[in-house]
Amino acid sequence: MKAVITVTGKDSVGIIANVSRVCADQGANILDITQSVLSEYFAMIMLADIDRLKIPFAEFVDTLAALGKDMGLDIHAMHEDIFNTMHHI
Amino acid sequence: MLNTADILETIKMIREENLDIRTITMGISLFDCVSEDEDRLCQKIYDKITTRAEHLVKTGCNIEKEYGVPIVNKRVSVTPISLVGGTLSPEGYLKIAHTLDRAAKTLGINFIGGFSALVQKGMTTGARNLISVIPEALAETSFVCSSVNVASTKAGINMDAIQLMGKTIKRAAYLTRDNNSIGAAKLVVFANVPEDNPFMAGAFHGIGEPETVINVGVSGPGVVSSAIARAGDCDLSELADVIKKTAFKITRVGQLVAGEAARRLNVPFGIIDLSLAPTPAVGDSVAQILENMGLESCGCYGTTAALAMLNDAVKKGGVMASSHVGGLSGAFIPVSEDAGMIAAVERGALTMNKLEAMTAVCSVGLDMVCVPGDTDEAVINGLIADEIAIGVVNTKTTAVRVIPAYGKKVGDTVNFGGLLGYSPIMELNSYSPAKFIARGGRIPAPIHSLKN
Numbered sequence: 001m002k003a004v005i006t007v008t009g010k011d012s013v014g015i016i017a018n019v020s021r022v023c024a025d026q027g028a029n030i031l032d033i034t035q036s037v038l039s040e041y042f043a044m045i046m047l048a049d050i051d052r053l054k055i056p057f058a059e060f061v062d063t064l065a066a067l068g069k070d071m072g073l074d075i076h077a078m079h080e081d082i083f084n085t086m087h088h089i
Numbered sequence: 090m091l092n093t094a095d096i097l098e099t100i101k102m103i104r105e106e107n108l109d110i111r112t113i114t115m116g117i118s119l120f121d122c123v124s125e126d127e128d129r130l131c132q133k134i135y136d137k138i139t140t141r142a143e144h145l146v147k148t149g150c151n152i153e154k155e156y157g158v159p160i161v162n163k164r165v166s167v168t169p170i171s172l173v174g175g176t177l178s179p180e181g182y183l184k185i186a187h188t189l190d191r192a193a194k195t196l197g198i199n200f201i202g203g204f205s206a207l208v209q210k211g212m213t214t215g216a217r218n219l220i221s222v223i224p225e226a227l228a229e230t231s232f233v234c235s236s237v238n239v240a241s242t243k244a245g246i247n248m249d250a251i252q253l254m255g256k257t258i259k260r261a262a263y264l265t266r267d268n269n270s271i272g273a274a275k276l277v278v279f280a281n282v283p284e285d286n287p288f289m290a291g292a293f294h295g296i297g298e299p300e301t302v303i304n305v306g307v308s309g310p311g312v313v314s315s316a317i318a319r320a321g322d323c324d325l326s327e328l329a330d331v332i333k334k335t336a337f338k339i340t341r342v343g344q345l346v347a348g349e350a351a352r353r354l355n356v357p358f359g360i361i362d363l364s365l366a367p368t369p370a371v372g373d374s375v376a377q378i379l380e381n382m383g384l385e386s387c388g389c390y391g392t393t394a395a396l397a398m399l400n401d402a403v404k405k406g407g408v409m410a411s412s413h414v415g416g417l418s419g420a421f422i423p424v425s426e427d428a429g430m431i432a433a434v435e436r437g438a439l440t441m442n443k444l445e446a447m448t449a450v451c452s453v454g455l456d457m458v459c460v461p462g463d464t465d466e467a468v469i470n471g472l473i474a475d476e477i478a479i480g481v482v483n484t485k486t487t488a489v490r491v492i493p494a495y496g497k498k499v500g501d502t503v504n505f506g507g508l509l510g511y512s513p514i515m516e517l518n519s520y521s522p523a524k525f526i527a528r529g530g531r532i533p534a535p536i537h538s539l540k541n
Contacts, residue, residue: 004096034093045096058154076100078157080091085345086338087095 002080003028003050003057005064009073011042019046019075022067027054042073047080103158107311107373108339110346111366112162113149114202114287115142116294116302116359119168127181130173131188138165138192138201141301141356146197148353152346160346161308161508165193166292167203171216179222182215186226186233193232202292204235207282210244210531220250223257227272228264234290240280240477242484246532251477254278255470255526259493262462266495269503273492274457278473280480280487285360286416291488302359303351304416307343308366309335310427311373313403317381328382329402336363336406344411362416363407364452365399367427369510375399375420376429376439387429388439396420397450417486419452425505425512426457434513441515449479454487459503459512462495464519469493471522482535 007019016035023030028048035044053060061077068075102108122133142165149163167173167189174182186204193201204226206216223235237254240246261272277291284295287304294302316335320328343361351358367375376387379395400419408414424430424444433439441458448454454476460469473489480487494503497514504511 004091006096006100045093047091058151061154061157076157079155081345082156082158082342083091083096083099085341086099087091 001050002031003048003060003077004080004083005046005048005075005077007042007044007046007068007073007075009042009068009071011037011040012071015042015071015073016044018067018071019044019064022063023048026060026063027052028060102309102312102338106309106315107368107370108309108342109159109161110305110343111308111364112164112287112306113145113160113346113350114164114166114292114304114306115145115354115356116166116285116298116304117141118294118298118300119173123173123175127177127184131184134173134185135188135192138167138189139195142196142198144354148350152349152353156346158342158346162199164198164287164289164292165196165201166287166294167201168294168296169205169207170203171206171213171219172296174215174219176214177218179218182219183222183225183229186222186230189233190230198232200234200289201232202234202236202289203294204233205237205293207238208247208250209238209241210247212247212250220253220257223276224260224264224272227261227275234275234292236277236279236282236291236293238279238282239473240481242281242481243534245534246280246474246477246481248474248526248532249529251278251470251473252526252529254473255466258469258491259466262493262495269505270462270492270494271505271509274490274505274509276490278477278489280477281485283416283486287362288364288366288417290490298359299357301356303347303354303356304359304362305343305347305350306362306364306366306416307339308364309339310365310367310375310378312339313365314372314374314378314381317378325398329398332399332402333406336403337410340407340410358413360413360415361407361411363404363411363414363418364416365403365420367421367423367430368508369426369428369431371428374427374429375422376427376433380429386436386438387433388443392443393446393450396422396447400451417452421452421456422447423457424515425459425503425510426508427510431510431512434515441517445475445479448476448487449483452486454480455489455491457490457492457509457512459492459494459497459514460517461498461514462493463498464493464517465521465523467521467523467526468517468519470526472517474522474526478532
């Protein structure tokens, strides 16, 4: 199972480091990162393997959302199935 | 493999275009609760609902969190209570309404539907007793919704029942006069009612349904509206394709959520209701879709044609995305729950006459329409009879959810708040159909050959 983590907001030092740390702490293995900064606006999409997650996925979603709140960012983790279902037959 | 554009499209639909799952509704059969003893019946109903749906809200919340798609309502529908209550007295039926309300409160769900009667051909004592206390049931409870099916294409139109409904609606509005007559907003009069509809106020668990079932209603007018705006000046064949593709994507999300909910709750999956259900939020409007298709205002000439195309394309796109489709499936056009419809009424572009015509080509019918509080009972009966006749003759579901807002007149506004929204009072033709209605009896079922 994979999760798509999206991070958007004002650019600052350590965004990737902090998000990656939460992933590492909770056992989510990062598979891919797409990231861009457009006039101080930071946008990142991360694909992570969540098979070995140490906590329930819903809790992982909350943890990342809380990190986003602390850093003034919008962080959402969503199960990949919603994208697969919508875009692939 | 996922690509960035797909991910961004989905996220945009959810965060900017109000894509949501409108409801996960668990249908629960109450046939095995039947008992001669009133208190025992109520206890069994309470126990069954609270046991079967114990994890409904939590499961809904978890799915919402994991997939990142809002699930706005978690609801329960039950077997039409008139079939379970048998020969209970009116007071007994009222007691069941309170029991349903208590169960809904315990579960933390948004609504419970099924305080209902099916009287398309005639009325049992139970149905009559239930209908007689609908106003009190809606006034004294918070979560209970009620519906009455008064006609079907096979049975014709039960005009005696319609006569009763005008009175019932007015009384429901009167008893909740301190709260914008909201009682009438929780009561629907149907023709050809579907038995697996997850939407309120008309949801109930039909007689051919399993013990328990999960039905899901999708939404997403905002997504369709934005897709049409992006499509630019294409012709209507292309536009129909755009709507179909969008409806497909929306419905796939519904199918995913329904499948997950059914699996986690260990309850069979019933149907997806392919509906465009608006909310009063800006951008989440069916009227806006019609306006993006090229109408100056919803309600102008061309509205019925545009709506017919929209309704058809939504079904065509959605059908392939789901394994089972049912319920009301189509575009909803409630007045108070749709910011674009409200605006069209306010600017005088959308009248009752046009609204009635629109209901002939789309899902449901005259929905969340606020009319003057002093409207004559016979006028409401006539309004119901017309709408029901459209459904019966065209072999489709139609419904009336009309609110004669107590003390309000044309020019006033009623504000229900939340998803029920607000609405200006709409003007009705006040010439009287009283003599026609007073004849009672049944309008025979229509013939299905010699179609003209």
